[in-house]
Amino acid sequence: MLIVMQKDATPQQVENVVARVRSQGLSVHLSQGAERVVIGAIGDDRAVSKDQFMLLEGVDRVLPILRPYKLASREFSDQDTRVKIGDREVGGSAVLLIAGPCSVESRSQILEIAHAVREAGAHALRGGAYKPRTSPYSFQGLGSEGLELLAEARAATGLPVVTEVLATEQVQQVSEAADVLQIGARNMQNFALLHAIGETRKPALLKRGMSATVEELLMAAEYILSHGNRQVILCERGIRTFETATRNTTDINAVPVLKSLTHLPVMLDPSHSTGLWQFVTPVARAAVAAGADGLIIEVHPHPEEALSDGSQSLKPERFAELVRQVRAIAEAVGRTVAPPLGESFPQERDNGRRPQF
Ligand code: PEP
Ligand code: MN
Numbered sequence: 001m002l003i004v005m006q007k008d009a010t011p012q013q014v015e016n017v018v019a020r021v022r023s024q025g026l027s028v029h030l031s032q033g034a035e036r037v038v039i040g041a042i043g044d045d046r047a048v049s050k051d052q053f054m055l056l057e058g059v060d061r062v063l064p065i066l067r068p069y070k071l072a073s074r075e076f077s078d079q080d081t082r083v084k085i086g087d088r089e090v091g092g093s094a095v096l097l098i099a100g101p102c103s104v105e106s107r108s109q110i111l112e113i114a115h116a117v118r119e120a121g122a123h124a125l126r127g128g129a130y131k132p133r134t135s136p137y138s139f140q141g142l143g144s145e146g147l148e149l150l151a152e153a154r155a156a157t158g159l160p161v162v163t164e165v166l167a168t169e170q171v172q173q174v175s176e177a178a179d180v181l182q183i184g185a186r187n188m189q190n191f192a193l194l195h196a197i198g199e200t201r202k203p204a205l206l207k208r209g210m211s212a213t214v215e216e217l218l219m220a221a222e223y224i225l226s227h228g229n230r231q232v233i234l235c236e237r238g239i240r241t242f243e244t245a246t247r248n249t250t251d252i253n254a255v256p257v258l259k260s261l262t263h264l265p266v267m268l269d270p271s272h273s274t275g276l277w278q279f280v281t282p283v284a285r286a287a288v289a290a291g292a293d294g295l296i297i298e299v300h301p302h303p304e305e306a307l308s309d310g311s312q313s314l315k316p317e318r319f320a321e322l323v324r325q326v327r328a329i330a331e332a333v334g335r336t337v338a339p340p341l342g343e344s345f346p347q348e349r350d351n352g353r354r355p356q357f
Helices: 011-023 107-120 144-157 168-177 191-199 214-226 254-261 270-274 277-290 316-332
Strands: 002-005 027-032 037-042 059-063 083-085 088-090 094-100 124-126 161-164 180-183 204-207 232-236 266-268 294-298
Touching: 002 011, 011 027, 011 037, 088 094, 094 107, 094 316, 107 124, 107 144, 107 316, 124 144, 124 294, 144 161, 144 168, 161 168, 168 180, 168 191, 180 191, 191 214, 204 214, 214 232, 214 254, 232 254, 254 266, 254 277, 266 277, 270 277, 270 294, 277 294, 277 316, 294 316
Parallel strands: 094 124, 094 294, 124 161, 161 180, 180 204, 204 232, 232 266, 266 294
Antiparallel strands: 002 037, 002 059, 027 037, 083 088
């Protein structure tokens, strides 16, 4: 439930309510708004009487959160969450672009592509050091060497790094190298991993499982949020359907549906959702038109030589064209694409415009 304090509630009154919430076995999530404090009392509150809180000094009202994903729900926060990635953020009016290869393959490959995507306007570099592969005989990633190469690419370009963490034991190591921890589709319901990432304070990019419902995605996000990490970004990456013409089916509906259900930023990955580079740019345009806060795109200097996901990887010049097209779409729906790193926002940082859903 949400306990909304009166505008003039004193710190002592807030403290009393917090103590009462804890004494009921619920956890406390404090939000200090511009005008008033809102206390999220989260946990199994079925046996807890809401009325007792109404009687406490300084309490204005008590509201139930009806959704099972309490902290992720729009009911919990009417303000959109913005997650900082380097100097930029995702979840405001500007669209954020993450680009790079599926896997880090070599020093020259990652440095070349990092410079190229930065030049084209990407705001962060993606690249897997630990790779979840369907076959144990496929390239599994360079592991810790890959993380070092990503750190080198970040130092050379200034691009923050987004990379996948596959297992709980890797969380600490990957957190040291990464700016954003990617949780892959295959791990969306790895609850131990979600818990461990919830204990960090690193932004997490949570990809939707290929057979997961929107509600299951939000419940997975709730695992991270409930352990204290509020910096969660959701990512639609295509789901399994009967259709075989593409690797997955982009659930474009998920974008406005998620935006209506949660305050968390929503990104879309048209590379994995289509599996074919020819369809990446059109689906990227659709994502931004539908209200996505950002895109994550696979780009490789030589897709035909890629050790993973070459068929869905754009060449750098095609990525540059995608950025141009997406910029036009963003403007058509009242948004912008965040300016390239090193350039400032034209007028104010955020014009507050949001598409309405
Ligand atoms: C990836 O981003 O390379 C990846 C493996 O994505 P997903 O988990 O969505 O399949
Ligand atoms: Mn990939």
